[in-house]
Amino acid sequence: MIYMVFFLCLLPVFVLSVFSKRDLVFLFYVFVVLASFFVFGFSYKAGSDWFHYHAYYEGGCAGYPFDLGFEYLCSGFNLLLLDYWVFSFFIKSLYLGVLAVFIWRTGVPPLVAFISCVLVSFVFLDNMLRQQLAFAFLLLSVLVMNKSLLGVAIFFLCACLFHVSAVFFIPFYFLYLSFHFRLSCVVLSVFAFFLGLMGLWGNAFLSFLSFLEGGYFSRVLVYLEFDGYPVTLGHYLRFAILLLFCLFDCYIRRRSLASGENHVWRVLSSGVILMLFYEMVFYEFSVFWMRIREYFLVFFMTSPLFL
Numbered sequence: 001m002i003y004m005v006f007f008l009c010l011l012p013v014f015v016l017s018v019f020s021k022r023d024l025v026f027l028f029y030v031f032v033v034l035a036s037f038f039v040f041g042f043s044y045k046a047g048s049d050w051f052h053y054h055a056y057y058e059g060g061c062a063g064y065p066f067d068l069g070f071e072y073l074c075s076g077f078n079l080l081l082l083d084y085w086v087f088s089f090f091i092k093s094l095y096l097g098v099l100a101v102f103i104w105r106t107g108v109p110p111l112v113a114f115i116s117c118v119l120v121s122f123v124f125l126d127n128m129l130r131q132q133l134a135f136a137f138l139l140l141s142v143l144v145m146n147k148s149l150l151g152v153a154i155f156f157l158c159a160c161l162f163h164v165s166a167v168f169f170i171p172f173y174f175l176y177l178s179f180h181f182r183l184s185c186v187v188l189s190v191f192a193f194f195l196g197l198m199g200l201w202g203n204a205f206l207s208f209l210s211f212l213e214g215g216y217f218s219r220v221l222v223y224l225e226f227d228g229y230p231v232t233l234g235h236y237l238r239f240a241i242l243l244l245f246c247l248f249d250c251y252i253r254r255r256s257l258a259s260g261e262n263h264v265w266r267v268l269s270s271g272v273i274l275m276l277f278y279e280m281v282f283y284e285f286s287v288f289w290m291r292i293r294e295y296f297l298v299f300f301m302t303s304p305l306f307l
Contacts, residue, residue, distance in 0.1 A: 006039050007115060014111050029110045033100040036118060040096065040125050041089035049127035050088075057084045069161030070130045092125060095132040099298060102139045106264050108305035116301040124294040134163035135295055145176065146263055168278070168292055175270035179253050182273050186246045189273075189280040193239050196283060197231065235283060242276040245269060248307065268306055271299025 013028050056064045061074035077087045096118075103113045118125065124132065141155035152173065159166035175182045249269045252262060275296030282289050 007119065025110065029104065032111060032114065033096060036096050037093045041092045042085060043126060053129055054084050057087060067130060067162055067164060069158065088129065091129045091132055095136045098136040098139050102143060103302060105143060106302055106306065108302055113302045113305055117298045120297055120301065121294060130163040131165065131294065134159040134166040138166060138169050138295065142267060165291055169295055172270050172274050175274055176266050182249060182270065185273050185277045186242060189242055189277045192280040238276055238279060245272050264306060268299050268303040271296045272303050275300055
């Protein structure tokens with residue numbers, strides 16, 4: 001509830017920003033982001049996973065098989081004798097700060113995009129410290145995509161050190177580079193959608209992946225618990241959005257070929273198409289779908305503002 005009150009209090013700032021010059025919008029944006037640091041950064045007892053993270057931190061960063069990067073970061077804060085709330089505040093503020101920079105760099109109305117992304121990510125902001133760190137590094141890799149392939153690789157590897165699910169971001173880079181790869185993803189999504197409706201997808205997919213069990217893949221496959229998730233109206237609507245995005249992608253690509261490649265659109269469309277591809281393929285694996293979609297919601301919420 002406090003989050004809704006927080007954003008209602010920010011409505012006057014949002015209205016003022018709509019009618020302000022970009023320099024003033026930047027000041028409003030910084031104010032909102034810093035206020036979000038305070039509201040979300042100090043809310044470490046929200047949700048459910050905070051208890052496990054708190055126990056892990058208070059136990060000297062031992063007792064849970066967390067990712068290597070997270071273990072070292074936790075140990076570093078422990079060595080400095082800092083309280084858990086400082087550790088939690090650092091992670092959430094880092095994530096929000098990187099998210100804010102990414103949104104500003106897209107050129108869309110920043111306050112609308114930032115507030116929209118945060119409003120739909122309460123669970124992500126409250127529960128998933130490791131995944132927030134991973135996503136911060138993934139966004140940094142996207143920010144340097146036009147400048148340094150080495151930077152992309154370094155940031156991606158850092159993301160994997162904090163949460164193994166970052167490996168599912170890998171197709172994003174290929175989607176960004178190739179329109180035909182994006183189109184192929186849409187086609188595969190269509191097949192997965194209709195196979196799912198016929199009840200032929202979930203169990204068959206698990207059988208196909210069974211040979212990957214053990215070792216590194218066992219940590220990834222732990223999220224693939226088949227739930228037989230019921231198909232909702234929202235699932236149909238997001239399937240329609242996927243097809244619509246494919247049409248937009250075709251149109252903007254044709255227009256961009258004459259005026260130069262549109263970097264921002266390729267970034268946003270790649271994120272949206274990959275998110276909806278994962279939904280069509282993994283919709284019936286609700287734990288995985290809940291976790292993985294958080295990596296792509298920022299693209300999904302920002303792309304309409306760009307269009």
